[in-house]
Amino acid sequence: MATVVPLAEAVGNLVHDGDSVAMEGFTHLIPYAAGHEIIRQGHRGLTLIRMTPDLIYDQLIGMGCARRLVFSWGGNPGVGSLHRFRDAVQNHWPAPLEIEEHSHAGIANAYVAGASGLPFAVLRGYRGTDLPSRTPNIRPITCPFTGEELTAVPAINPDVAIVHAQRADRRGNVQLWGITGVQKEAVLAARRSLVTVEEIVEELEPRPGAVVLPEWAITHVSEAPLGSHPSYSAGYTVRDNDFYQAWDGIARDRDTFLAWMDENVLDRKAAR
Amino acid sequence: MTVSPSASSASTASSGADAYTADEMMTVAAARRLRSGSCFVGIGLPSVAANLARRTHAPDLVLIYESGTIGAKPGRPPLSIGDGELAETADAVVSVPEIFNYWLQPGRIGVGFLGAAQIDRFANINTTVIGPYDDPKVRLPGAGGAPEIAASCREVTVIVRQSPRTFVERVDFVTSVGFGSGPGDRERLGLRGSGPRTVITDLGVLEPDPATCELVLTHLHPGVTLDRVRAATGWDLTVAPGLRETEPPTARELAALRALTGGRG
Numbered sequence: 001m002a003t004v005v006p007l008a009e010a011v012g013n014l015v016h017d018g019d020s021v022a023m024e025g026f027t028h029l030i031p032y033a034a035g036h037e038i039i040r041q042g043h044r045g046l047t048l049i050r051m052t053p054d055l056i057y058d059q060l061i062g063m064g065c066a067r068r069l070v071f072s073w074g075g076n077p078g079v080g081s082l083h084r085f086r087d088a089v090q091n092h093w094p095a096p097l098e099i100e101e102h103s104h105a106g107i108a109n110a111y112v113a114g115a116s117g118l119p120f121a122v123l124r125g126y127r128g129t130d131l132p133s134r135t136p137n138i139r140p141i142t143c144p145f146t147g148e149e150l151t152a153v154p155a156i157n158p159d160v161a162i163v164h165a166q167r168a169d170r171r172g173n174v175q176l177w178g179i180t181g182v183q184k185e186a187v188l189a190a191r192r193s194l195v196t197v198e199e200i201v202e203e204l205e206p207r208p209g210a211v212v213l214p215e216w217a218i219t220h221v222s223e224a225p226l227g228s229h230p231s232y233s234a235g236y237t238v239r240d241n242d243f244y245q246a247w248d249g250i251a252r253d254r255d256t257f258l259a260w261m262d263e264n265v266l267d268r269k270a271a272r
Numbered sequence: 273m274t275v276s277p278s279a280s281s282a283s284t285a286s287s288g289a290d291a292y293t294a295d296e297m298m299t300v301a302a303a304r305r306l307r308s309g310s311c312f313v314g315i316g317l318p319s320v321a322a323n324l325a326r327r328t329h330a331p332d333l334v335l336i337y338e339s340g341t342i343g344a345k346p347g348r349p350p351l352s353i354g355d356g357e358l359a360e361t362a363d364a365v366v367s368v369p370e371i372f373n374y375w376l377q378p379g380r381i382g383v384g385f386l387g388a389a390q391i392d393r394f395a396n397i398n399t400t401v402i403g404p405y406d407d408p409k410v411r412l413p414g415a416g417g418a419p420e421i422a423a424s425c426r427e428v429t430v431i432v433r434q435s436p437r438t439f440v441e442r443v444d445f446v447t448s449v450g451f452g453s454g455p456g457d458r459e460r461l462g463l464r465g466s467g468p469r470t471v472i473t474d475l476g477v478l479e480p481d482p483a484t485c486e487l488v489l490t491h492l493h494p495g496v497t498l499d500r501v502r503a504a505t506g507w508d509l510t511v512a513p514g515l516r517e518t519e520p521p522t523a524r525e526l527a528a529l530r531a532l533t534g535g536r537g
Contacts, residue, residue, distance in 0.1 A: 026339050026368055027354020051368070052416075075413030077352035078315055082413075089411045101400070103415040104338060105372040112369050124377050125420050128449035128461040134405055149462060178359045179339045182368045209365070234356055241351045 002172025002215040007196060007227075010220040011037040014160050014192045018067075020047040022111075022158040022190060023056060025231060026181030027077060027239070031164040032056055033227030034196050036265045039063045049158055051107050051182065052077070055230065055247050058084040059265070061097060062257050068098040070156070072107045079244055083251040093254065101135050106153045111182050113155035114189025120152045127151060161190030164228045165213075166235055167204065168197045172215035175204045178234030180211050187213055196224035198236045292521050294474040295433075296529055297493045299324060300521040302385075302431045302472040303529075309382035310334040312421050313353075317431045318385040320349045320533060327528045336381060338417040340366040349532055372417070376424050379464050384425030386418055388432040390443045393486050393507045394457075395430065395450025395468040397422065398443035405445060415447050422448035427469040434473035440506040451485035475501050477518065486510060493518045 005013070015021060015038055023031050035056040038046075047068040048057050055076065060066055062084030074085050088097035102110070109121035122141060132138040132151075141152040163183040165176035174195045176183065187193045195213065200223050204212070215221075227233075230240035230247075250260045292300075302321035313322045313335050323346065326333045335344045339354035343363030350358055359365045366375070375381060389412050390398040399418060403409030422428055428450075432438055450468045451457055458467050468487075471478040477491035488510040489501055494517055502509050521529070 027352045028339070028356070028359070071414065073414050073416035074411075077354070078350070081411075086411045090408060101414055103419045104368065104417045105377070105420040108369040108372055112373075123373070123420075124424065124462070124464070127423065127463060128446065128452055128457065129415075129419050130400070130405075130446045131415065131419065178356070179341065179354050179365060180367050181339070181354075184367070185369060232356060234359065239352065239355055241355075244351065 002218040002221050004168070004170065004172055004200065004221045004223075007033060007037050007222040007224050008041075010194045010222045011041055014194050014219060015041070015043055017043055018045040019159040020049060021160045021162065022049040022156065022186045023162045024050060024181055024183050024186040025164055025228065026051060026179055028179040028181065028231060029164045029176060029183065029228050029233055030054055030056055030231035031162045031196050031227065032229055032231065033224035034162045034164070034194060034222075035060060038065060039261070039265055049156060051104055053082060053085055055082070055244065058082040058247075058251055059261065061085055061088050062094065062251070063261060064094045066097060067095070068100065070100040070102070070107070072102045072104045076244060076248060079248050083248070084257060087254070100137060101131060102138070102153065103131065106138065107156070108182055108185070110153045110156040111185035111189050114157045115185045118155055120154050122150050122152050125151050156189055158186070158190045159192065161186040161193045162196070163187060164196045164224070164233065166197065166233050167199050167201050168195065168221045169201055169204050172218055172221040173204055174213040174218060174221065175207060175210050177207055177210040184211050184213065188217065192219045194220045194222065196222050196227045198225055198227070198233050199223065290520070290523060290526070292526055294493070296521060296526065297518065298431065298433070298472055298474040299529060300525045301477060301493070301518050302429065303328065303525070305429055305470050305472065306330050306333055306383060306385070308332045310336055310380070311383045311385050312336045312338070312376060312381045312417070312425055314386045314418065314421070315353045317387050321431060322385055323349050323532055324525070324529050327532065328525055334363075336371070336375065338368070338371060340368055340371045342366065342371070342375070348534075372420060376417075376420055379424055379426060381425050382427070384421035384428045384465070386421060386428060386430050386448065388430055388438065390438055390440050391430060391432055391450075391471065392440055392443045394452060394454060395471060395480060395487055396443050396446045396452065397430065397448040397450065398445045400445040400447045402444055418448040422450070422467070423463040423465060425465050427466050430468055430471045432471065432473055434475045434501065434504045436504060436506050439504060451480060455483070455485050475504060479512070481510070488512045489515060491516050491518045494520045
């Protein structure tokens with residue numbers, strides 16, 4: 001049964017030091033407001049899971065929240081590097097970061113297995129690449145029917161999944177649309193879940209093609225207007241491509257990064 | 273048309289109304305390789321070239337981005353693979369598991385269009401690390417959709433600027449398989465697509481030799497010397513019999529490209 005609570009309370013209830021946390025949203029609907037709340041609450045030792053770490057995990061990594069990162073593409077889309085991610089991997093700053101590296105197809109299928117109650121997923125993937133030699137969670141498997149050699153990855157079942165959506169009703173039923181990524185799979189794979197939304201409405205108008213997450217499949221819903229910025233929420237906001245480009249300069253230098261985080265994240269309270 | 277490309281690949285070809293940069297030649301040459309059908313588009317150089325193809329000779333080209341947008345028709349090349357305009361203009365928007373499992377994995381998509389940080393003589397691609405994995409000199413973004421795009425699209429086109437840093441004897445990390453270590457490797461690995469068909473650079477075009485699977489030079493872009501390509505290649509480059517010169521960009525191609533990129537090349 002979802003309960004609608006303020007963001008700070010939701011994060012406080014759901015995220016604990018050492019948890020595995022999947023914050024999904026494939027370019028679209030990235031839950032920045034919730035990420036910032038995790039940073040403000042000062043969580044440590046997290047295993048962060050996300051296909052594309054994006055700026056949100058660059059920020060969490062740079063602020064020392066992460067012990068381990070499970071990911072498939074760690075760049076600033078169309079811009080270049082994630083400098084805080086790179087600094088952590090190359091120079092262990094601010095702390096060493098273990099990585100578990102996959103392809104998009106691998107992580108997507110691992111979430112599907114997690115949501116499906118299966119121990120692993122099978123795919124035609126990774127064959128011939130160097131990824132299996134570096135990621136023990138990528139293993140060969142033989143098809144019991146054809147004998148064909150395929151690849152298996154274990155299910156991802158995070159302690160907490162956090163996603164952002166366009167809207168929810170007062171009972172906590174969630175509706176999201178546009179590029180829907182792996183949000184549904186992440187929420188259904190997780191033990192606990194938080195959905196932040198642009199707005200809470202009296203009633204959800206049916207919308208063709210939208211993903212609906214029924215309230216009984218979610219733990220908490222929190223209203224977080226503009227909570228996906230600099231990502232976006234189709235129908236509400238547009239992607240702030242200028243900020244993605246500006247981030248390259250902000251994150252390149254440790255002190256500039258820390259000053260930006262102080263001013264824009266730590267000194268601000270959650271919107272509500 | 274008067275074209276006199278300068279010696280440096282990054283700089284602008286010299287005077288004249290039809291002057292163009294080496295990057296523009298590369299993008300135009302890549303776009304020309306795309307015909308009708310479907311194309312799984314990587315971000316950056318591949319996205320610009322694929323959008324150029326759709327604006328010029330291949331209006332029916334179906335652009336597919338890994339964000340799940342099938343048949344996207346953006347007005348400008350998007351910054352990310354998930355910009356809102358891709359979803360708004362798409363024929364269909366599907367989830368990420370669906371785009372990889374139902375559309376890419378069974379071999380439904382014609383061309384996979386990829387970039388690279390390093391590429392080797394068997395067209396294996398590295399986008400993961402430069403240097404040792406555990407102590408990298410440069411940590412790159414990683415795999416994304418590329419390993420499965422390279423495995424499962426019916427064929428692959430690669431676009432990459434050519435230099436001794438990018439064209440190496442052996443990639444530091446195999447992120448995406450071209451031909452592995454030579455003939456028979458794709459079949460042995462169970463990769464069902466036919467693999468890289470063309471590698472387009474700012475200097476020319478390379479294609480795999482059908483017998484050896486090794487990339488050989490088939491085209492030089494106008495004004496580029498063979499010596500220069502050899503100097504930019506980290507292995508002993510074989511030149512195809514009947515090496516040809518790429519047709520320079522037409523005025524129409526250049527106008528369409530500059531309209532797409534706002535003149536940024």
